[in-house]
Amino acid sequence: MDLTWVTEGRTTIAVPCQNPDVPFPPGTAPVFYNSRMALNRDSTVLVVRQTHPHSYLDAMAASGIRGCRVGYETGVPVTFNDRDQLAIDLITHNVQSLGIKADITCRDANSLMSDEKFGFVDLDPFGTPAPFIDAAIRSSGKYLGVTATDTAPLCGAHLKAGIRRYMARPLNTEYHTEVGLRILLGNVARHAAVYDKGITPLFCYAHEHFVRLHLQLKSSASAADKSIARLGYIHQCPKCPYRLEEQKFFPGIHTCPLCGASLTPTGPLWTGSTHDPNILAGMIEDAETFIAGDPSGLLKLLALCRDEPDISFSYDYHKLGKFYRLSPGPIDVLLNRLRDKGYRAGRVHYSGYGIKTDAPLEEIRDCISS
Numbered sequence: 001m002d003l004t005w006v007t008e009g010r011t012t013i014a015v016p017c018q019n020p021d022v023p024f025p026p027g028t029a030p031v032f033y034n035s036r037m038a039l040n041r042d043s044t045v046l047v048v049r050q051t052h053p054h055s056y057l058d059a060m061a062a063s064g065i066r067g068c069r070v071g072y073e074t075g076v077p078v079t080f081n082d083r084d085q086l087a088i089d090l091i092t093h094n095v096q097s098l099g100i101k102a103d104i105t106c107r108d109a110n111s112l113m114s115d116e117k118f119g120f121v122d123l124d125p126f127g128t129p130a131p132f133i134d135a136a137i138r139s140s141g142k143y144l145g146v147t148a149t150d151t152a153p154l155c156g157a158h159l160k161a162g163i164r165r166y167m168a169r170p171l172n173t174e175y176h177t178e179v180g181l182r183i184l185l186g187n188v189a190r191h192a193a194v195y196d197k198g199i200t201p202l203f204c205y206a207h208e209h210f211v212r213l214h215l216q217l218k219s220s221a222s223a224a225d226k227s228i229a230r231l232g233y234i235h236q237c238p239k240c241p242y243r244l245e246e247q248k249f250f251p252g253i254h255t256c257p258l259c260g261a262s263l264t265p266t267g268p269l270w271t272g273s274t275h276d277p278n279i280l281a282g283m284i285e286d287a288e289t290f291i292a293g294d295p296s297g298l299l300k301l302l303a304l305c306r307d308e309p310d311i312s313f314s315y316d317y318h319k320l321g322k323f324y325r326l327s328p329g330p331i332d333v334l335l336n337r338l339r340d341k342g343y344r345a346g347r348v349h350y351s352g353y354g355i356k357t358d359a360p361l362e363e364i365r366d367c368i369s370s
């Protein structure tokens, strides 16, 4: 395998040689490495620096970049695993060149996670993490990281695949990214509850083509009950912009109060907050000085998440304008008008056109038109 050196964060490792103008066709790279996931890994390094787990499992390590960064940039002992021997050879080379403390195993991730426990278990598979979530919850002593790149099933573009994988009904609507994030969170909460574990989202977000979760697990039946109580539904009107958040285990049947159509439920999904404000504040402070290179993209994402209201759906600002046949002014003017009227209002982290507010639609329309 021809190798080249790459530096990500403060860590330099070897990865398969790739001409950026002629990328490997999907599935043909000798060992996977994607520089576009650097922000995803930056966020994990920051979470690990806030949480200090006693050990970290990079369950699907490929080149080992994620675990190498955790080991080198946080000092936490790492176990690297991949079922591919080529990946193991590359990880061994990278671990030796960095001089970090590590165990390296070549096993099926589910088998390893069924046998051993780790402070922080991290899943970063190709596509869906669904087949690995159960074992990861059993293996994790306290923290869990999950990446999902199967955004089409999660967000409702591939409805049947979404239902099969996550046992929830997604909805391909203007806030489908939010739906995908919350369906994955809800799925993890339900798996955790089976083992009397509750989840606390530390920093969970959707970005470009992936969803990323960082969670804390708490072992107790009451923590599990509290998580289950956070599950619910978003009911969307198929004819107008009306939508309703419902925190209930079984969905109610609802009719749109504005146009009379039957609302379509999406879920079960996680409702309310998707981050811990203290962890986020610590990450923001740390990112400014610790993340090597240009931390502006990550800092922007962290600030947007911090300021996003804890509401489980959003509106596309342009779509509202189109529906009401109004030409909307600047988004910040609308948000200020809503706040002046006493409503919560803010931007969303996953779209430049999304807004979240608890104002009723008539008030939003008035604020757009005034």
Ligand SMILES: C[S@@+](CC[C@H](N)C(=O)[O-])C[C@H]1O[C@@H](n2cnc3c(N)ncnc32)[C@H](O)[C@@H]1O
Residues within 6 Å of the ligand: 032, 033, 034, 037, 041, 059, 060, 061, 062, 063, 064, 065, 066, 081, 082, 083, 084, 087, 107, 108, 109, 110, 124, 125, 126
């Ligand atoms: C998306 S890559 C991991 C990327 C890596 N974490 C990073 O940050 O660059 C997925 C890796 O999972 C490995 N893999 C897939 N299924 C697996 C399984 N059941 N057990 C262990 N490794 C697996 C593949 O060999 C591949 O190297």
Ligand SMILES: [Zn+2]
Residues within 6 Å of the ligand: 237, 238, 239, 240, 241, 242, 256, 257, 258, 259, 260, 261
């Ligand atoms: Zn309606």
